Amino acid sequence: MPKLFPEFEMPDMTPAQGVSSKNQNVRAYYFDFEKGDFRVDGSGKSVLASPIDTWVQWCVKAINTERFKRKAYSNQYGAEIDEITQYNTRQARECWIERTISETLLADPLQRTSYTKKFAYNWMGDDVTVVFTICGQDGMEATIMTKA
Numbered sequence: 001m002p003k004l005f006p007e008f009e010m011p012d013m014t015p016a017q018g019v020s021s022k023n024q025n026v027r028a029y030y031f032d033f034e035k036g037d038f039r040v041d042g043s044g045k046s047v048l049a050s051p052i053d054t055w056v057q058w059c060v061k062a063i064n065t066e067r068f069k070r071k072a073y074s075n076q077y078g079a080e081i082d083e084i085t086q087y088n089t090r091q092a093r094e095c096w097i098e099r100t101i102s103e104t105l106l107a108d109p110l111q112r113t114s115y116t117k118k119f120a121y122n123w124m125g126d127d128v129t130v131v132f133t134i135c136g137q138d139g140m141e142a143t144i145m146t147k148a
Contacts (some may be wrong), residue, residue, distance in 0.1 A: 026110060028054045033064070055112045056142045059134055062104050063146050079104040081148050094121055097130055097148050105134060112136050 018120045030039040030053065039047045049057060067078030080100045087093045098119050105113040114135045131145045139147040 026051055026054055028057060031057055031061075033060060052136075052142065054141055055136065055140070056134070056144065058108065059105050059113065059142075059144060060146065062108075063101055063144070067104075076107055084148060090123060091119075093128070094119070097121075097128070098132075101132065103131070112140075 010044050016026040028049055030049045031037075032039050041047050061121075062077060063079050063081070065073060066082055068075060068081045069082075070078070081097070083100070084093050084096055089094055098116075101119075102116045105116060114137045117133050117135060119130060119132045128148050129145060131143060133141055133143050136139050
């Protein structure tokens with residue numbers, strides 16, 4: 001009687017030696033935050049980001065997502081930037097921004113972020129633009145600019 005179901009051997013699923021399957025090869029599609037849509041090439045196909053750019057995009061998205069405000073995300077995701085209004089002085093607001101951004105990025109489930117540094121603030125009335133450097137577990141660094 002013929003076999004109804006095909007038989008095959010399971011492929012080896014162990015990671016290659018010297019490669020961290022945890023976060024080194026994680027990739028996503030480029031997202032254009034200004035347009036609010038994914039980037040496409042000349043033929044209309046989505047453009048795949050490098051692992052470093054994927055990490056930076058995750059950081060920007062996490063910072064710009066208000067924590068506890070979106071049901072699509074867990075309570076572990078996002079920053080508490082809106083809380084800045086409870087502080088009266090710029091110095092207190094800058095401390096709050098630095099703390100909440102650092103905590104947000106250290107909560108990366110892939111543990112790509114090691115620490116943040118070099119925070120610089122540009123105040124325009126009550127609005128502030130923050131520029132800082134993120135440092136990865138494997139020595140990667142990137143500079144991010146965001147509004148708080």
